[in-house]
Amino acid sequence: MMDWTDRHCRYFLRRLSRHTRLYTEMVNTGAILRGDAQRHLRFDAAEHPLALQLGGSEAQALARSAAIGAGFGYDEINLNCGCPSDRVQEGRFGACLMGEPQRVAAAVSAMRAVCGIPVTVKCRIGIDDSEDYVFLRSFVETVAAAGCEVFVVHARKAWLSGLSPKENREIPPLRYEQVYRLKQEFPQLQIAINGGIRTLEDCAKHLLHVDGVMLGREAYENPYLLAQVDRQLFGDTHTPPNREEVVLGLRPYVEQELAAGTALGQITRHLLGLFKGQPGGRAFRRHLSEHAHRRNAAWPVIEDALALTASRAAERPTLVLA
């Protein structure tokens, strides 16, 4: 997610779940081919399994970017066919690519030919007034024929004009049944569902119909949800770290990043939701928000936030039933 799932965010989320596949923000081919590829693509080895999401529409530019991404060690290249922002539409990529399935198929072929790792597609169930389901089916059929075996489907249409990107994540109705139907009609494909999913119980229900679930906003705003994923959905029996252990485990990473010139706030901004709904959680959020962006802010800011959280939690009255 743009501006959210940067490398600091992913490093943090990986401490919560070993098995969840993480996705980068969308990176435009121009940023890779004409910008600072190292800045946009570098990541920590701990982040695996990790998919690089590309934004673009020209097969050759996408292929060159995919090859560079594979060279950086990503596990998957994902093509964005779901973003409806105006800026993305000007470049004729994102969700408007759903109107050009042959172009997407050509891009997938070109990327597969050079990168040696799976090439996958993230899309919507349709755009504007596309016919229900028939349009989605035909898009997936065309792109799958080019070798794409995994589709992540945000179960809403995108309206290419009239709605902001935020509204496009909220207003078009969710139609999960269309994604289930896709899996029924293309059982050989891996279909993952996305959109409005907020609990692991709901993930488990969707997994009765499809192969995977992608969480966006909930995973970012309430990241501790991921701590139960390995146990509940992947059958891994290791004991998940508690919230404080997660934070303390970040210390070597934070100190290494600070030494390399990263500002503390660039890392801690992704931690703000970790204590969501917990006693003292507001104090954690507030302390980081107020102190981590100050000049020369360093690790003690985080330790202070933890101490404050613990003391606020201890102040809460305990209900005793006798």
Ligand SMILES: Cc1cc2nc3c(=O)[nH]c(=O)nc-3n(C[C@H](O)[C@H](O)[C@H](O)COP(=O)(O)O)c2cc1C
């Ligand atoms: C701040 C923000 C940035 C996003 N950026 C991307 C992006 O770069 N690529 C993408 O495929 N989807 C992006 N999305 C959409 C999400 O991946 C997801 O499809 C959408 O939020 C619906 O899922 P959710 O209800 O679980 O959040 C973004 C969403 C948000 C809130």
